[in-house]
Amino acid sequence: MIKTDLSDSCLISLYKKGNEEALSSLFERHKSRIFTTVFFIVKDKYIAEDILQEVFIKTINVIKENRYNEQGKFLPWILRVAHNMAIDNFRKEKRNPKITLADGSDIFNCLKFSESSEDNEELSKDSKKYLKKMMLKLPDKQREVLVMRLYMKMSFQEIAKETNVSINTALGRMRYALLALRKKIKLKQIAYE
Numbered sequence: 693m694i695k696t697d698l699s700d701s702c703l704i705s706l707y708k709k710g711n712e713e714a715l716s717s718l719f720e721r722h723k724s725r726i727f728t729t730v731f732f733i734v735k736d737k738y739i740a741e742d743i744l745q746e747v748f749i750k751t752i753n754v755i756k757e758n759r760y761n762e763q764g765k766f767l768p769w770i771l772r773v774a775h776n777m778a779i780d781n782f783r784k785e786k787r788n789p790k791i792t793l794a795d796g797s798d799i800f801n802c803l804k805f806s807e808s809s810e811d812n813e814e815l816s817k818d819s820k821k822y823l824k825k826m827m828l829k830l831p832d833k834q835r836e837v838l839v840m841r842l843y844m845k846m847s848f849q850e851i852a853k854e855t856n857v858s859i860n861t862a863l864g865r866m867r868y869a870l871l872a873l874r875k876k877i878k879l880k881q882i883a884y885e
Contacts, residue, residue: 700766707755715755719748722767725843726774732839733778743781747774771844775854826876834869837862 698706698717706714726747731740751770754760760769827835836855840846846854852862 701762704755704760704762704766715752718766719751722770725767726770729771729774729844730778732843733775734781739781740778743774743777747777750777768845775844823873826873829876830869830872834865834872837865838869841866 698714700718700721703714703718707718723744727740727744730743730747731737734740734743747770750773751760827838830838833855837851840851840854841848848859848862848866852859855862857865
C-alpha cells in the first residue's frame, strides 16, 4: 500500500497516472465511513456491502472518464454518492428511505468524552453504546439530520436540500435531537464534553 499520509487529491492524481495502488489506499482510508453511511440507511450488512462495492465501481468509472471534478472534497463527494445509491436502493425496493443507527457503528468517533484515561475507557465505551441506543429512539427525521451533520459532515444548507426542507426546519430538527439526547444523558449522568 502507498503511504497513507498522502492527501486524497494526491492519491487521485497518482491513480490517474496509472497507479492502481493509490486508489486502493484511498478506498481503504474511507471504506469504513462509506460503509457506515450506507448501513445507516439500508440497515442490512449484506446490502450495505453490495452498495459499497457499487460506490467503488462508480468512483473508478467517474475518475477514469475524467468526470471527477477535483475540489479537494473527495470524502464529502463519495459520501454523497454512497448516500444517493443507498436511497436509490430503497426506490428500487419501493420502500421509504430511513436512516437508522446500529450497534458497532463508528458515528461517535466525532464526540469527545471528558474522561480519557485507560481506567475510564470502559466507561467511554458504555457511554457510546448508551448514546447509540438513545439515538435509535429519536424520531426518524431528527436522527437523519443528526447523522448527516455529525457523521457525513454536511452543512445545514446541504441537509435542507437533501431532505427537501428549509434550513430552519433542518436546524430545528438538529436542535430537538440534541435536546432530547442531552435530557437522556443527564438522566444517566454520563460525563461527556
